[in-house]
Amino acid sequence: MSFRLSQRDKDIIGFINQFRAVDRDSLVELFFKQLKLPINACNSVMVRLYWLGLIERTQQYSPTVYLPVDAKIKKNSQKILHFLSILDVYKQMHTYGVPKQVIVEDKPTGRKGGIEPDLFCIFKGSPFWVEIQRNQYSEQKMQAKINLYEEFFFSDEWKTLHWQPEDRAAIFPSVILITPVRYAVSSDHIRIIQVASIHELMEKYKSSHKKQREERPKSSSSSNGIKINLT
Numbered sequence: 001m002s003f004r005l006s007q008r009d010k011d012i013i014g015f016i017n018q019f020r021a022v023d024r025d026s027l028v029e030l031f032f033k034q035l036k037l038p039i040n041a042c043n044s045v046m047v048r049l050y051w052l053g054l055i056e057r058t059q060q061y062s063p064t065v066y067l068p069v070d071a072k073i074k075k076n077s078q079k080i081l082h083f084l085s086i087l088d089v090y091k092q093m094h095t096y097g098v099p100k101q102v103i104v105e106d107k108p109t110g111r112k113g114g115i116e117p118d119l120f121c122i123f124k125g126s127p128f129w130v131e132i133q134r135n136q137y138s139e140q141k142m143q144a145k146i147n148l149y150e151e152f153f154f155s156d157e158w159k160t161l162h163w164q165p166e167d168r169a170a171i172f173p174s175v176i177l178i179t180p181v182r183y184a185v186s187s188d189h190i191r192i193i194q195v196a197s198i199h200e201l202m203e204k205y206k207s208s209h210k211k212q213r214e215e216r217p218k219s220s221s222s223s224n225g226i227k228i229n230l231t
Contacts, residue, residue: 017068021083024063092198099123101163115148127173142183
């Protein structure tokens with residue numbers, strides 16, 4: 001018996017392949033919330049895709065977490081929590097606007113020992129690399145991480161990344177550190193934003209934007225994209 005997949009089915013499978021681990025409630029929020037019984041509809045679709053062998057699942061978590069069929073992750077692995085934290089950042093962004101050019105566990109240098117941000121995306125028209133710090137690290141270790149970004153900045157390799165605009169100068173992404181702890185890290189060359197969540201980032205952006213509007217009659221300067229002074 002053959003089954004025809006809907007576009008939503010294909011989108012869900014693609015999303016799970018992209019984010020590596022996706023919980024049921026996130027699928028409800030992103031794909032089913034407009035329906036009358038969104039949880040029931042999601043459960044029905046996910047059971048069907050699972051029995052068709054198009055996705056995997058682990059019931060070590062509640063609600064169920066879905067994985068790609070070729071997932072090289074044990075079903076009780078801590079790596080699942082890592083991917084769910086990346087998904088949570090994406091969902092927070094999604095409430096303010098759909099992120100574009102999303103890359104989970106980006107490796108822009110293409111080699112070991114380079115920067116490996118948890119997430120790359122273009123959000124609100126600006127490119128960002130996101131580092132999610134679920135554990136507390138030393139100041140030295142965090143500064144070493146920032147130093148790797150500076151090394152990449154000076155390499156100029158970033159200017160040829162596929163998402164760079166064709167009609168204007170290349171842009172080096174801002175680095176968002178999602179962390180409950182404020183680290184004393186710095187760079188003279190790249191913008192580092194430390195926040196506990198994307199919601200906090202957007203609150204700071206709104207406050208900054210409001211202040212700019214209030215001061216505009218006194219100044220001729222203008223600002224493009226998300227520019228927030230968090231220092």
